[in-house]
Amino acid sequence: MKPQYFFVVGLPRTGTKLMMNVLENCQEKKCKLTVENFFMGRVLRPGVRQKMKRIGDLSLDSNVHKLVDYMYSGKFHGEYWNSLLKGSLVIDRELMLQRLLDSDRSERAIYSIIMEIHTEEDDNIILGDKSGPNLYHLPTLMTWFPEAKFIHTFRDPRAVLASEHKRLMRKYRRETAKIDQKGRKFLALWFRLTEPIFSLIIVMYITLAWIYAVRLHYKYKKLYPQNYYLSQFEDLVAKPEESVRKLCKFLDIEFHNSMLSPPRVDSSYSREKGSYGFDKGTLNRWEGYIEPWMEAGLLTLGRKYLREFGYLA
Numbered sequence: 001m002k003p004q005y006f007f008v009v010g011l012p013r014t015g016t017k018l019m020m021n022v023l024e025n026c027q028e029k030k031c032k033l034t035v036e037n038f039f040m041g042r043v044l045r046p047g048v049r050q051k052m053k054r055i056g057d058l059s060l061d062s063n064v065h066k067l068v069d070y071m072y073s074g075k076f077h078g079e080y081w082n083s084l085l086k087g088s089l090v091i092d093r094e095l096m097l098q099r100l101l102d103s104d105r106s107e108r109a110i111y112s113i114i115m116e117i118h119t120e121e122d123d124n125i126i127l128g129d130k131s132g133p134n135l136y137h138l139p140t141l142m143t144w145f146p147e148a149k150f151i152h153t154f155r156d157p158r159a160v161l162a163s164e165h166k167r168l169m170r171k172y173r174r175e176t177a178k179i180d181q182k183g184r185k186f187l188a189l190w191f192r193l194t195e196p197i198f199s200l201i202i203v204m205y206i207t208l209a210w211i212y213a214v215r216l217h218y219k220y221k222k223l224y225p226q227n228y229y230l231s232q233f234e235d236l237v238a239k240p241e242e243s244v245r246k247l248c249k250f251l252d253i254e255f256h257n258s259m260l261s262p263p264r265v266d267s268s269y270s271r272e273k274g275s276y277g278f279d280k281g282t283l284n285r286w287e288g289y290i291e292p293w294m295e296a297g298l299l300t301l302g303r304k305y306l307r308e309f310g311y312l313a
Contacts, residue, residue, distance in 0.1 A: 021262035
């Protein structure tokens with residue numbers, strides 16, 4: 001039986017967007033994944049599910065109206081909601097409201113509507129979501145969608161660390177510069193003095209998050225052998241046809257050559273905008289950024305796992 005839903009999950013900078021682009025080039029079925037809606041939440045931030053509980057009893061129509069107000073007012077975090085707010089994702093507000101009112105208003109029903117409402121009604125569609133933090137919610141999602149398939153994108157933690165550290169430090173310095181420009185010199189000085197602490201926190205967080213992701217992999221592989229698939233970024237980029245064929249077999253869909261030409265639109269795996277295919281330069285680009293102290297924790301706590309996944313000899 002072909003899955004009705006599939007989910008791309010994984011840590012940041014592991015190629016979730018690349019995987020989404022590969023799958024959406026499938027020709028046999030229309031694979032429609034929503035961008036990050038964070039319905040289930042993130043590690044440090046509540047998601048739609050948690051904020052819905054603050055709205056109140058959704059059996060009351062007034063609270064469903066309030067939920068739709070939240071959806072279209074920027075109160076939910078994620079690219080899906082940002083696009084809805086800006087109008088780049090066009091979903092009729094009244095249609096959203098009516099669909100929710102007509103549903104049983106359970107969390108599962110609301111999540112399903114979010115995933116499917118932006119697509120045309122078609123029996124030939126596989127729906128899904130690429131919110132990476134769904135990695136932490138597979139047991140709940142398996143209860144809601146028993147036939148769903150889960151693709152866990154995975155990558156050398158040093159590459160993840162280098163990419164995420166670089167991104168977050170740039171953001172931190174931009175915020176410091178903004179504060180400085182506003183004349184808040186003391187606060188800007190404080191930000192500069194605490195920058196090494198922020199840098200260390202990033203390194204510690206990514207290190208622990210990757211190790212936890214490994215442990216979840218072993219858990220899910222055992223619990224859901226027919227529904228869970230680990231996709232290593234390095235294999236996908238270095239051996240794309242072999243990797244995509246294995247992926248298609250897992251999803252029970254036909255392989256098409258078009259799946260080997262995903263657009264390169266995300267800096268986490270390519271610098272080349274407007275081109276297509278897989279950029280093998282991403283496999284070792286991180287080596288020019290990471291410093292010995294940054295990988296010290298990984299080598300201390302995760303050496304065993306690094307070897308098991310082929311990242312260390």
